[in-house]
Amino acid sequence: MARIVVDPITRIEGHLRIDCNVQNGKVDNAWSSGQMWRGIEIILKNRDPRDAWIYTQRICGVCTTVHAVVSVRAVENALNMEVPLNAQYIRNMIIAAHGIHDHMVHFYHLSALDWVDVVSALSADPKKAASLAQSLSDWPNNTWQEFKAVQDKLKGFVASGQLGIFANGYWGHPAMKLPAEVNLLAAAHYLQAFEYQRKANKITTILGSKTPHIQNMAVGGVSNPINPDSEDALNFERLAYIKAMIDEVGSFIHNVYLTDVTAVAAFYKDWLNYGKGVVNYLSVPEFPVDTKGTQFLLPGGYIPNGNVGAFEPIKSFNDALFEDNVKESIKHAWYDGEWDRHPYEEDTVPKYTDFQDDGKYSWVKAPSFKGKPAQVGPLANVLGMYAAGHEGTQKYVNLALSKVSALAGEKVGVGALHSTLGRHAARCVRTALLYDVLVQNYNLLIENMAKGDFATFNKPEFPSGEQRGFGFHEAPRGTLSHWVVINNGKIKNYQAVVPSTWNAGPRGSGDELGPYEASLVGNPIADEKKPLEVLRTIHSFDPCLACAIHLHDNENQDISKVSVW
């Protein structure tokens, strides 16, 4: 048996280490362990709740915006506040535009190199690549001239001998299967995707003032003044700029991203069987379109044990199903005690032991829903919306599956989504939905302005005594919640239960594997010295370790078991 240690996992946010035991060419046990802790929840104590979002947003610069939005929602929930419609629409547009950028960057720049062999692209025939690409979509930038230019650029880059970020990649790895022409097509789209994610980011910047780390949030709304009669406010020039960017981004999502993911899935259809892992799926509704957070554009809820028929919806920002059933366990995490607690009741008292395979081995707490570990993320989100009968979701899921089926030459059903590549497919389905939501919210904002409503802010009032609140948000990496206890206008306790904590968490109080760990079991490993397959499955979750937060490395390297490095 070999023990594989991959440290650092690259092309993610943050510092993650993954350990696997490999037996007969397959992973039979796995541990997920983070490397960095900053203590932001401790820093928040005794501060002004109106300031919390400024700090929490810095939990992550990749998942920027999300910890800002959810933080103001938590404080608003504690104060039982309503938020003006315009503020909801502006927040919604930021969430959607940021999510579109984030998902594109994840597929092309963070995970594509697990599937795409850049070196192979050098020997492709650009004309064949173009005719293949044109058979798959109407994207106007799929010309042979474009592909030839990209290939020439890559050849020049390689010939320079300075391989930079491509040095020591998994080129020629036995698990790489794409034909040279597909590799070239993907390499071209890798470069084009840089351009289109920038366009999505421009929307976030115009509304959010900058990105990463927007600065237009406020407890009670947003700071953006709406005033068509001012040059220093959200006016029609700003709105028209947003509309222009919205129009440009849509084509890339449908003609490039969706097409490429389905092509990769068809060429690697084995990977629709690996990487299933934990099948309790948790998601929350997103894109509120009323002032109270009771009506949403996209549904969310809980699916136990992969049973879509048993879906339980989560319906509002005050939903008891969500509030009552989230807990975190520290049985296998380096904190003092063995408790399972509700976030309002948690504390953070570190107690480092050592890396104990069967004991405590991680700084990540293990969240649970109804006492079970749950997978969160675009797959959970898409399955939840599918279960809820959401029309747009069913449309895009069926479209993606029919494209994969046609290319793979066999029927691929919804069940295939419970897999490593299923997570990528769900993420691009979600991107298509985010795009529709972006358009909807733009129109809602314009319509509401046309009615003469320019309000964007309700002033928060902090009563004396104690208030508790929670906020949730369906972020790009999944269900995110912040929990705040306020006492006499100051933060008494603050906890963030984060998507990458749900997914990267260690075993919980029932000793079940966390989602990363469970999804690795059964993965084939062709070359133990280059465990590309581990990266494929871990990247499919889009890890964000700064978010998962309560993390650091084991001191004990356990060298006797490290047979690889």
Place this chain on the structure above:
Amino acid sequence: MSSYFPDSEMKTESPVSGVSRRDFLKFCTIMTATMGLPAGMVEKVMAAVENPKRPPVIWLHFQECTGCTESLLRATHPTVEHLVLDIISLDYSETLCAAAGHQVEEALHASVEANKGNFILVVEGSIPTADNGIYCKIGGKTAMEILKDIGPKAAACVAIGSCASWGGVQSAYPNPTGATGVSELLKEVPVINLPGCPASPYNILSTILYYLTLKKLPALDGEGRPVFAYGRLIHENCERRPHFDNGRFAEEFGDEGHRQGYCLYKLGCKGPETHANCPSILFGDVGSNAWPVGTGHPCFGCAEKGVGFHKPIHEQAAVYTVAPPATYPDFDEPKGKGIGVGAALVVGAAAGAAVAGGLKFSKVLKESDNSEEKKN
């Protein structure tokens, strides 16, 4: 190939990276083969790595959120793809490198070995110094150990963002991990600070282009910040400054003054005590108003040590700059002899008094409010 290096060199162990010349040769051989290049190109690869046309950059991530790396994805001149493919050789980045684990660490150490004294080190994130640095580890080493190993081998270090510059968000009270900026720990090479949360991508891009073109470091202020980006207070370049000078303030988000684009000083804007070029270059290349003040939110001083993450958003800033004239003199009159009228007189005089007396401007401003109310 043994002729490529003298024997003595081949036996040299790098005290820093732990990579021998033999290992470096092996790395280049494997890299050449992996890239599908003919074996004869090994020497070219080694030569390129040792005498690079594109300057090698090693980007280390410590206690951070990757927001500074993310900011580069938003830049348009140059773009990140142009930067990485044509301008620099980004030899190590946890965010972008294709390789992981052992493979990526090997690439890091090969580059450090080959480019000793010649590479630009970029550090994103603070360094936790409490409890022997255990709060951030990569590949089994603490951030402190890695910086101590690699830092002195660089030509210069760019500390990108407030975290690397002065500790950033995690250094806020009670600073549970002892988060510290690079310049407090790395003394052997020049450290350029580019604070901001995140820093504008153009501040690092300009620093790199400056260095490559002029072969020297940009002019720095006392805090190690390039004066081309941090030479002035935000307050000095703010498009709302005339409102400040004339006493027109927003009192609350969404009020009439706020919707007219008045000064955000009373909402807690830290522009008067924060050095950065936000109002002059804006963000995201989307035209006007693309910065916090432009969207109606006070600056919270993210770039300034002791301000960002230290002072509450809505606490009023200290105003250190000289007050504006009470009213503007005729063009042929000597400056400073104008006659003050109205709010401009009161605010201007108050600010002057605050500076002279070392008082908080906010306190004086409240008095000016009262006097104005009386007048009205």
